[in-house]
Amino acid sequence: xxxxxxxxxxxxxxxxxELLRILNAxxxxxxxxxxxxxxxxxxxxxxxxxxxxxxxxxxxxxxxEDVGKSDMIFLCLPHGEAAVQIDRWAGLAGAIIxxxxxxxxxxxELYARWYGGAHxxxxxxxxxxxGLPELTRQELKGARYASGVGCNATATNLALMPLVKAGLLxxxxxxxxxxxxxxxxxxxEVTDASHHPERSGAVRSYAPAGHRHAAEVEQMIATVSRTAxxxxxxxxxxxxxxxxxxxxxxxxxxxxxxxxxxxWKAFRDCYKSEPFxxxxxxxxxxxxxxxxxxxxxxxxxxxxxxxxxDGRKVxxxxxxxxxxxxxxxxxxxxLNIMHGFDERAGLEFPGLHP
Amino acid sequence: MVTAExxxxxxxxxxxxxxxxxELIRCPECGAELExxxxxxxxMAPAPTEEEDWGE
Numbered sequence: 001x002x003x004x005x006x007x008x009x010x011x012x013x014x015x016x017x018e019l020l021r022i023l024n025a026x027x028x029x030x031x032x033x034x035x036x037x038x039x040x041x042x043x044x045x046x047x048x049x050x051x052x053x054x055x056x057x058x059x060x061x062x063x064x065e066d067v068g069k070s071d072m073i074f075l076c077l078p079h080g081e082a083a084v085q086i087d088r089w090a091g092l093a094g095a096i097i098x099x100x101x102x103x104x105x106x107x108x109e110l111y112a113r114w115y116g117g118a119h120x121x122x123x124x125x126x127x128x129x130x131g132l133p134e135l136t137r138q139e140l141k142g143a144r145y146a147s148g149v150g151c152n153a154t155a156t157n158l159a160l161m162p163l164v165k166a167g168l169l170x171x172x173x174x175x176x177x178x179x180x181x182x183x184x185x186x187x188x189e190v191t192d193a194s195h196h197p198e199r200s201g202a203v204r205s206y207a208p209a210g211h212r213h214a215a216e217v218e219q220m221i222a223t224v225s226r227t228a229x230x231x232x233x234x235x236x237x238x239x240x241x242x243x244x245x246x247x248x249x250x251x252x253x254x255x256x257x258x259x260x261x262x263x264w265k266a267f268r269d270c271y272k273s274e275p276f277x278x279x280x281x282x283x284x285x286x287x288x289x290x291x292x293x294x295x296x297x298x299x300x301x302x303x304x305x306x307x308x309x310d311g312r313k314v315x316x317x318x319x320x321x322x323x324x325x326x327x328x329x330x331x332x333x334x335l336n337i338m339h340g341f342d343e344r345a346g347l348e349f350p351g352l353h354p
Numbered sequence: 355m356v357t358a359e360x361x362x363x364x365x366x367x368x369x370x371x372x373x374x375x376x377e378l379i380r381c382p383e384c385g386a387e388l389e390x391x392x393x394x395x396x397x398m399a400p401a402p403t404e405e406e407d408w409g410e
Binding site: 268279284 | 364
């Protein structure tokens with residue numbers, strides 16, 4: 001049986017490289033076209049050297065203008081570009097997953113507030129399903145269009161979702177998410193800030209107030225709790241000495257005092273059937289709480305929690321690989337669900353230790 | 355196969371053979387070391403351990 005043919009538009013970046021790596025080993029899908037404006041004619045392995053001597057690595061980059069038809073297109077373009085070009089790409093494939101922020105928010109007012117301008121293609125917003133399977137699996141089944149997810153939003157959403165689903169969250173109190181993030185979140189383009197003597201060893205506050213991914217968290221809370229009211233989420237990110245990974249530490253309050261067992265139940269109820277979310281809260285060993293180090297290259301999200309002495313203030317934790325569960329991994333998980341494949345297909349690499 | 359609820363996380367702990375009073379067993383979910391404190395019904399409590407201070 002022929003594999004699902006996939007095109008990656010914007011294939012020199014890190015998310016494009018991760019898609020290429022995952023789909024290189026996918027049993028039912030393969031990349032047949034990959035575009036780049038800066039490396040036209042070059043082999044894909046020139047940008048993604050881990051793929052040398054693989055079928056995916058031996059693909060040659062083409063111009064975006066030369067893309068032909070395929071079953072699926074992954075858009076890995078800078079924010080704002082996919083929305084402007086969406087009609088053209090929709091004419092070239094039966095399904096699209098856009099990894100940018102262009103189609104993540106359902107509401108165009110929300111988009112304008114967080115992204116600083118009117119949405120270029122508001123008529124498309126309703127056609128896209130938010131691409132976090134733990135939240136929208138049913139809508140993704142058979143869908144043609146899915147958005148990507150914000151990496152810091154995903155870590156925060158997966159940490160918070162059990163409390164929201166269980167109705168434990170005190171929505172009148174602030175929700176504060178502090179994320180520690182790796183340098184790959186800044187993308188593959190070189191800047192003064194990424195120069196090694198400047199970046200190495202840095203603990204750099206990025207968006208200490210008003211991080212845009214808060215919009216995706218507010219949207220998740222509204223979706224799960226089926227309310228139009230916005231629960232304000234305060235989010236910040238700090239770049240640390242790490243290449244891949246996000247650790248979200250989310251501080252929130254509960255309506256009533258809770259005990260460990262209450263939250264264990266909420267987390268189990270939420271994630272017992274999820275193939276890529278693991279509860280990590282142990283009393284022994286080195287990795288007692290979620291930690292991104294062991295998730296590099298993996299699509300797993302590790303979640304955990306701790307409760308204050310009075311039982312009212314909860315600290316939630318979630319670790320992911322920002323390029324995997326926070327981008328390309330979730331995108332392939334969406335592809336699998338959209339096409340009725342095994343949701344785990346291509347995504348079973350468990351990460352490395354040490 | 356006898357099962358019992360972990361006193362710490364509520365997870366299911368499975369005994370391969372009949373539990374013995376004061377037997378120690380580890381919860382597969384939260385990793386807590388548990389001691390069997392009653393047999394009918396089987397109940398467990400955290401086993402006494404030496405605390406680590408993690409530099410505090």
